[in-house]
Amino acid sequence: MIDRISGQRHERDAVRALVQAPWTEERRLCTFKSGESVLKLCNQFHMPGAVTYCRVSTPEQADQAYNLPTQQRKVEERCKREGLSVVKTFTDAESARTTERPQFQAMMAYCRAHKSKISHVVFADLSRLNRNVADQSTTLATFKTLGITPISCDERIEDSAAGKLSVNLLGVINEFFSDSLSERIRYRMRAGVQEGRWLWLAPIGYLNSGQNDNGASGLRIDPHRADLVRKAFELVASRSYTLEEVLRRITLLGLKTRRDRPLTKQTFSRMLRNQVYAGWVVSGEVKVKGLHQPLVTQELFDAVQDALEGKTATGAPAPPVVHKKVNDDFPLKGFVKCAGCEKKLTAGWARGRKESYPRYWCWNPKCPAKVGASRDEVEKSFVRILAMLEPTQELLNRLAKSPRPIGLTGWSASLLSASSFLFGLQTRRL
Numbered sequence: 001m002i003d004r005i006s007g008q009r010h011e012r013d014a015v016r017a018l019v020q021a022p023w024t025e026e027r028r029l030c031t032f033k034s035g036e037s038v039l040k041l042c043n044q045f046h047m048p049g050a051v052t053y054c055r056v057s058t059p060e061q062a063d064q065a066y067n068l069p070t071q072q073r074k075v076e077e078r079c080k081r082e083g084l085s086v087v088k089t090f091t092d093a094e095s096a097r098t099t100e101r102p103q104f105q106a107m108m109a110y111c112r113a114h115k116s117k118i119s120h121v122v123f124a125d126l127s128r129l130n131r132n133v134a135d136q137s138t139t140l141a142t143f144k145t146l147g148i149t150p151i152s153c154d155e156r157i158e159d160s161a162a163g164k165l166s167v168n169l170l171g172v173i174n175e176f177f178s179d180s181l182s183e184r185i186r187y188r189m190r191a192g193v194q195e196g197r198w199l200w201l202a203p204i205g206y207l208n209s210g211q212n213d214n215g216a217s218g219l220r221i222d223p224h225r226a227d228l229v230r231k232a233f234e235l236v237a238s239r240s241y242t243l244e245e246v247l248r249r250i251t252l253l254g255l256k257t258r259r260d261r262p263l264t265k266q267t268f269s270r271m272l273r274n275q276v277y278a279g280w281v282v283s284g285e286v287k288v289k290g291l292h293q294p295l296v297t298q299e300l301f302d303a304v305q306d307a308l309e310g311k312t313a314t315g316a317p318a319p320p321v322v323h324k325k326v327n328d329d330f331p332l333k334g335f336v337k338c339a340g341c342e343k344k345l346t347a348g349w350a351r352g353r354k355e356s357y358p359r360y361w362c363w364n365p366k367c368p369a370k371v372g373a374s375r376d377e378v379e380k381s382f383v384r385i386l387a388m389l390e391p392t393q394e395l396l397n398r399l400a401k402s403p404r405p406i407g408l409t410g411w412s413a414s415l416l417s418a419s420s421f422l423f424g425l426q427t428r429r430l
Contacts, residue, residue: 050084050120050151052076053107055092055128071124078153084120096131097178099139108142115146125154126170131178133171140167193283196291203276204257205229205295219276219292226295228255229277233296236272237303243269249329252349252356272304329358332378338362340369347375 054071061067068091079086090107099105111118121143123129129150130136140157143150150157157167192199198219202208205228209220228250235246247268256262263271275282278301279294296304330347337344346363349356358375 049087049117050079050082050122051107051111051118052079052086052089053091053104053121053123053129054089055094055096055101055104055123057093057095059093061093071128074124074153075122078151079120079122082120082151084122086122087114087118095178096127096129097182098132099130099135108139111143111146111148115148118146118148120149120151122151122153125152126157126167127174127177130171131174133168133175136171136174137168189283190286193281193286194288196281196288198276198281198290198292203274204255204263204271205277206292218290221293221295225255228253229271230295232268233272233277233300233304236307237300239307243308269308272308275301277301330360330375332360332382336360336378336382338364338367338369338371340371341367343367345371345378 052072052075054068054075056067056071072089072091076086088110090103090110092101092103094101107121111121126136129152130139140150144159155167155170157163189199196218198206198208202219202222205222205226206219207222209218231253232246232250232255235241235249236243241249244265247263247265250268251262257267271277275287276290276292277295278298279290279292281288281290329349332345333347334344341362341364343362343364345360347358347360350359359372360375360378361372362370
């Protein structure tokens with residue numbers, strides 16, 4: 001269309017024809033044969049250029065087909081009637097109670113940078129621009145300083161005494177509507193909390209439920225994460241591991257966020273302090289027993305809080321964390337030695353493409369053998385060695401005739417301990 005118009009008449013007439021034509025995003029981005037943009041030509045021929053601003057309060061409203069398109073159609077029709085070319089459009093999906101909106105700030109910065117090229121800012125109504133009298137006054141004063149005329153599709157904005165009174169009254173009404181709506185929402189949320197309902201996004205280990213057994217909105221247990229959350233509380237309460245060790249173990253077991261990402265230390269700490277897991281709903285100073293099923297008992301939750309704060313149940317300082325000598329995942333860690341350098345093997349979970357695998361390996365960088373094997377291989381070999389630790393009949397007869405029969409008792413105790421460990425290796429399943 002642009003090429004045909006440009007070939008028939010002077011570019012000035014082409015610009016005028018473009019302004020009068022139905023405006024679309026494609027026309028806004030196109031250029032003339034000379035390579036000049038619409039904004040540059042509008043400035044060259046002293047034609048007014050406009051910036052449009054549309055806003056809804058939430059992303060959910062932005063997804064609805066009749067909200068933003070209706071506003072955009074309204075402001076574009078107003079620009080057409082006024083003979084204004086739409087240079088740029090800004091759209092927000094946030095509340096207007098504050099000016100800290102990304103696209104609003106981008107629009108103001110764009111107007112300051114192109115104040116010689118932008119003559120008007122067009123919006124559906126003043127409530128789309130601001131819902132705060134002070135912010136509205138500041139915004140309109142900024143436009144006046146920049147020499148830009150604000151146009152509201154639904155209201156008259158005039159620089160007269162009556163016009164200023166009208167605009168200020170509309171600002172007061174918009175602010176009152178916003179404050180009143182906020183008060184009603186807070187009242188309803190407070191009433192819901194006092195009834196024991198959970199009104200926010202479900203924490204890890206729970207899922208949001210539209211209806212629970214009592215007919216009120218609440219939470220239901222997440223079958224995939226609840227056991228892992230409970231396990232985390234139990235490990236922390238045992239005081240056998242540091243917080244970092246518990247987080248590492250739970251992550252290896254598969255606990256992740258809704259976005260399928262590992263929990264950070266801060267998120268994990270907040271989770272352990274969240275009273276919702278003990279069956280409470282807390283909002284500000286209000287704390288009531290929730291309608292949802294708790295994941296942990298109150299005793300376990302209190303024990304975790306004492307462990308996190310370094311206290312015992314009586315309030316006295318807690319003893320230091322006792323680290324287990326035997327690692328549940330790798331019981332032979334620190335016991336089995338490398339055949340190449342005779343250093344004790346370390347162990348851990350090696351990350352694969354889809355999952356992690358348990359392995360033992362030599363940590364010594366100077367080791368010539370670089371020993372490494374799966375956990376199953378090492379433990380099966382160890383079990384075979386344990387099976388060979390049986391005293392012969394000759395040795396038993398000797399021990400029986402020994403003047404110190406305690407030797408037989410000690411050997412029997414050692415054999416029993418080794419047999420128990422062997423049984424644990426054979427029956428352990430992760």
